[in-house]
Amino acid sequence: MNAPPLRHGIIGTGFMATVHSRAVRRSSGVLSLVAGATPESGQAAAVSLGARAGAADAAELVASPEVDVVHVCTPNNTHAPLVRLALQAGKHVVCEKPLATCPDEAAELAGLAAAAGVVAAVPFVYRFYPTVRHAAAMVARGEAGPLWLLHGSYLQDWLSTPGRSNWRVDAAQGGASRAFGDIGIHWCDLMEFVTGHRITALVARTAVAHPERAGSVVTTEDGASVVFETDRGATGSLVVSQASPGRKNRLEFSFDGTLASLAFDQERPEELWVGGTNGNRTVLRDPAALDPAAAGYAVLPAGHPQGYQDSFDAFVADVSRQVRGDQVPGLPSFADGARAARITDAVLRSARTRTWVEVPA
Numbered sequence: 001m002n003a004p005p006l007r008h009g010i011i012g013t014g015f016m017a018t019v020h021s022r023a024v025r026r027s028s029g030v031l032s033l034v035a036g037a038t039p040e041s042g043q044a045a046a047v048s049l050g051a052r053a054g055a056a057d058a059a060e061l062v063a064s065p066e067v068d069v070v071h072v073c074t075p076n077n078t079h080a081p082l083v084r085l086a087l088q089a090g091k092h093v094v095c096e097k098p099l100a101t102c103p104d105e106a107a108e109l110a111g112l113a114a115a116a117g118v119v120a121a122v123p124f125v126y127r128f129y130p131t132v133r134h135a136a137a138m139v140a141r142g143e144a145g146p147l148w149l150l151h152g153s154y155l156q157d158w159l160s161t162p163g164r165s166n167w168r169v170d171a172a173q174g175g176a177s178r179a180f181g182d183i184g185i186h187w188c189d190l191m192e193f194v195t196g197h198r199i200t201a202l203v204a205r206t207a208v209a210h211p212e213r214a215g216s217v218v219t220t221e222d223g224a225s226v227v228f229e230t231d232r233g234a235t236g237s238l239v240v241s242q243a244s245p246g247r248k249n250r251l252e253f254s255f256d257g258t259l260a261s262l263a264f265d266q267e268r269p270e271e272l273w274v275g276g277t278n279g280n281r282t283v284l285r286d287p288a289a290l291d292p293a294a295a296g297y298a299v300l301p302a303g304h305p306q307g308y309q310d311s312f313d314a315f316v317a318d319v320s321r322q323v324r325g326d327q328v329p330g331l332p333s334f335a336d337g338a339r340a341a342r343i344t345d346a347v348l349r350s351a352r353t354r355t356w357v358e359v360p361a
Contacts, residue, residue, distance in 0.1 A: 012073030013045035023316035099337030101175030106341035122337035128311035133294035144257030150236035152253035165214035178220035197230035
């Protein structure tokens with residue numbers, strides 16, 4: 001007998017709420033409720049997202065017996081109180097990153113989730129590209145040899161002109177870090193997931209492309225450069241920007257070992273480049289050619305491109321599997337969200353003091 005579908009509730013009405021709603025449906029879940037800043041916005045979003053109803057507010061949604069999993073898709077400064085509310089109600093939680101805008105609060109939420117015994121996940125969805133999973137399997141098998149140089153970037157251009165702005169530019173809503181806290185943590189999570197290395201120390205510089213944006217003084221960074229060391233003796237570098245013209249969403253990495261280099265570009269996700277001294281090759285997202293740990297995420301035949309939404313769908317599907325009792329390897333948890341907050345804090349402290357800073361484990 002099949003179990004009834006999981007019932008989801010989304011707090012938030014923006015772009016990410018749309019992404020989450022699509023993933024819920026594709027995981028065979030039911031979108032029961034949506035809550036917005038007002039009852040009217042929640043009702044309007046319920047219609048546009050295909051939910052059964054709009055909730056009067058977040059508290060009503062969290063308390064509803066018609067919701068099993070709460071999705072928090074609101075401005076960053078509201079994440080922690082909404083997550084606490086959901087955990088107190090015993091609900092499973094998916095919280096957009098950052099989990100919290102300070103590391104102590106993020107650690108507190110991870111501890112509360114563990115104590116509650118619920119599934120609590122952060123959508124570090126770049127883990128769910130099949131070619132990324134294949135890279136992780138190659139590293140685990142030692143095919144690249146010991147990794148010694150880990151480098152890459154995450155570049156966007158949506159804030160490349162001074163007239164563009166949104167709530168993330170306001171530190172009171174988005175937190176003290178914008179570019180790194182919004183996208184740099186995605187790269188760091190992906191690096192640690194694929195390689196098994198952990199960043200232990202870093203030195204960082206932050207930069208602002210436009211000191212004034214849409215008539216307001218900018219108090220968060222447009223970009224950052226980071227050099228880091230890992231617990232396995234590697235060194236690395238990362239450049240992050242939300243103001244690089246022409247770069248729409250270019251997350252790329254190269255993880256260089258003594259036997260091979262592995263390179264991935266999120267704008268070309270069907271390919272994993274494998275470099276060697278005797279020749280290079282490209283691994284395509286073909287279920288027949290991928291490692292078994294990766295092939296399960298290749299839901300379309302080779303030649304039919306998969307992208308960001310497919311990765312998000314896979315993430316929500318894995319959340320649902322874990323809610324059902326499966327132990328799903330690689331599901332990004334609140335512990336991973338707390339780690340991202342610690343790395344972000346280290347970047348800000350280093351940029352402020354212009355010194356190397358240790359990253360707590």
